[in-house]
Amino acid sequence: MAATFPALIQPRLAAALQATGISGDLPDGFVPSVDPAQNPQFGDYQTNAAMVLAKQVKKNPRELAAEIVEKFDGEGLTETPEIAGPGFINFRIRKNVLEQRVEDLLEDTDRLGVEEVTDPETIVIDFSAPNVAKPMHVGHIRSTIIGDSLARIARFLGHNVISDNHIGDWGTQFGMILYGWKNVLDKEALEADPVPELLRVYKEVNKLCSEDPDLREVCKAQLVDLQAGDKENLKIWEECVELSKVGLQKIYDKLDVAFDHWLGESFYNDKLQPLVDNLVGKGIASESDGAICIFFPEHEKLADQPPAIIQKGDGGFLYATTDLATIEHRVQEFGATSIWYVVGAPQQLHFDQIFEAARLMGHNVDLQFVSFGSILGKDRKMFKTRDGDTVQLDDVLDESVARARKIVEEKNPEFPEQEKAEIARVIGIGAVKYAELSQFRMTDYIFDWDNMLALKGNTAPYLLNAYVRTRAIFRKMGSDFQGVDHIEITEAAESALAMKLAQYAEVVPSILTDFRPNTLATYIYELATTYHKFWEACPVLKAEGAVKESRLALCELTGRVLKHALGLLGIQTTEKM
RNA sequence: GCGCUCGUAGCUCAGCUGGAUAGAGCAACGGACUUCUAAUCCGUAGGUCCCGUGUUCGAAUCACGGCGAGCGUGCCA
Structure with missing residues (x-):
């Protein structure tokens, strides 16, 4: 598979700079940037190299651009570059080169032009991480969906990705849960549908605690017993975690999100005291x-x-302790080079x-905090989990599917029941x-x-x-794509589409x-728009x-790229809608 | 007090390491279905990019200072 257009233009541009004789004045490692043109009237790609360099070589940017263009060899790649505005150099890809590119992409069914990284890393991605015994609410949606998408993208780029759901299965909330389990649990409700009942219990005890400070101490004692290894409490805890996991898994199934591991906080219990002792011994931590x-005076x-x-x-x-133990485990057991x-x-x-x-502990691992903003309530304040009364994630998903279903019903009343349900599911979750x-x-x-649930x-x-x-189109034609001998592009809408398709290989690696x-979402939207316009015009x-x-081939390739790119976002596709 | 993040059209938001006339969608108005799915396309209208100063050939983007919002700030996670 040939390199992307910018990657092909760059060395020629560098050669042209060399030929003008100014390369001696350039800073080491200077690579002229080649970016997609913002407006098709300027061509396909542009460089601002002349403007960037003009000052150093004490020349007028447009004159310098003219010199560079003079020396630029576009043979077999671009038309003669044009100079515009304050000194931009605009490149237009030759028609036959673009046609060839589409042919190549059609052959490259697995990667669609996207190259794997040359230095794959072992990346542990820590995302979602809900607390057990409490259902996921809208606040969990960002971590879960962004994390899953990053995992898919990193994996596709050739990294060794390990997704780990670091669930909160050992926190202070268990004091209240244990008390509630023993005192206010409705066994029948639990058997019927455990997650809502656990939530009800948690909320009720939380409410009782806020009314009665003494009860809070009773709950704390329950937690202390649990952590000391009390058999009854341990048994309740285990059952509670198992029930919660089943509930969580249902939502992950709906979302099509999967984890390689579910190593929650409890997994690290017996590693915490040794870790603290070790840190004190090394002088990193102190009383x-x-x-x-741990202080950070330096x-x-x-x-x-x-x-x-x-x-x-x-x-x-505390959770800092658990997180440090977790890093140690991920580095030592998973061989993580990046988390x-x-x-x-x-x-x-x-x-x-x-x-x-x-x-300070000496772990040689690239640690990245992929943070995200908050989901706020109508009062512009963050949702408070402890109040318990925020919107549940499951309800959001169901409502979204229901809204999609209504529109499917309007647009395609004749579709079979099962198909309508499936389409609504794909659209609702995807939305x-x-x-x-x-x-x-x-x-x-x-x-x-x-x-959140807009469909327009x-x-x-x-x-x-x-x-x-x-x-x-292929359904109407009555057969799948049969291949193509030679792509021929004549219309502007065709070349715009072909160019967009070629740029998939430029976009995907830049996401990480x-x-x-x-940025991938934006690309998909632009590709879809370009295709819709092509559809109207051609x-x-x-x-x-x-x-x-050629047009059939463009349709086929567009379909493949759309499906693949949506897949990297974790969004499924449907054949009809 | 200190720290982090944000401030762009009536509304919801893009705008990556500074680049040409700041872009979408929604809402509003006007067009295009005997045609491969109109869940589409085309057009109109809508902006002191929070304010100020600085750096630069060039700033929504970078730096500094304000103003405003959210969050965090020693024994919750």
């Missing part, structure tokens, strides 16, 4: 006000912040601290995922049903409809540089000869 803390930012506490005055451990945490922005300080602590992934992850947003405009159905249209699945089945063959 302060009765607690064992660190520019953290020095002025409170320390990370890894053991409480009463001997208990990504897909966790909300409020935990910035915590991760700054444990990353720095891991460094929720796309709403999340099409947004920059740091943006806070106010939860709004109509916003830049939403999943728009993209799915483009895919459906690619399939409709800043963990931005939304009849396929009514065309003849090479034109028809």
